Amino acid sequence: MSREDKRLSRREMLGMAAGAGALTFCGDAASLLAQAPATPVFTPSIILGPFYPQIKLSEQDADLTSLAGRQQRAEGKVVYLKGRITNLKGEPVSGAKVSIWQANTHGKYRHNSDMNTAPLDPNFQGFGMQTTDAEGRYRFKTIKPGPYPAPVVGMRAPHVHFEVEAKHDRLITQMFFPNEPLNDQDHFLQFVKGLYREAVIAKPVPPIVGIEPEALTFAWDIVLISG
Numbered sequence: 001m002s003r004e005d006k007r008l009s010r011r012e013m014l015g016m017a018a019g020a021g022a023l024t025f026c027g028d029a030a031s032l033l034a035q036a037p038a039t040p041v042f043t044p045s046i047i048l049g050p051f052y053p054q055i056k057l058s059e060q061d062a063d064l065t066s067l068a069g070r071q072q073r074a075e076g077k078v079v080y081l082k083g084r085i086t087n088l089k090g091e092p093v094s095g096a097k098v099s100i101w102q103a104n105t106h107g108k109y110r111h112n113s114d115m116n117t118a119p120l121d122p123n124f125q126g127f128g129m130q131t132t133d134a135e136g137r138y139r140f141k142t143i144k145p146g147p148y149p150a151p152v153v154g155m156r157a158p159h160v161h162f163e164v165e166a167k168h169d170r171l172i173t174q175m176f177f178p179n180e181p182l183n184d185q186d187h188f189l190q191f192v193k194g195l196y197r198e199a200v201i202a203k204p205v206p207p208i209v210g211i212e213p214e215a216l217t218f219a220w221d222i223v224l225i226s227g
């Protein structure tokens, strides 16, 4: 075997190292892996959709489950959504305006174009907004949205629409929930592949201390290109 044949390409070494498992690869491959840049994955954009609120309620805070002056909270499963917004360098994006809007637990939007016959929930805010803190963090309390039949594209998996307005970037996208049977059928999620698909699906995390015992907590970090 020639000296040339013995010399493995960087790609081959990385492949071998990956195949051998993270704990068993040889030193040379390990040093190559250490030098290899992590694949930067930004959060992909997904369509605004037809149900962006035309008329927003006056209350637009980060708790979508209750409205001032109403005794009852919104119907459905309470979920907390929390995450951190960073740029591709991993720097926190502070001061970004984060808006969310979504269907209620029955899969109905408060929107005149929503022809779904499911009921509206008078106690559900449907739209919320907040600004990221110095670490780029956001947090919303809301209701797990129901699936719904969308015009033309069929049943949508449960999702929350996000708009992030930062100093340099504006991102419009959608966050999905893990292990939802409809995720594999959702028209828009099918366009998002590989790491980018993973990037739009939230992760279940231990509940935030002190919240309602039956509530679920999901973490979803957002990566902007510049911030």
Ligand SMILES: [Fe+2]
Binding pocket: 049, 051, 102, 103, 156, 159, 161
């Ligand atoms: Fe939607």
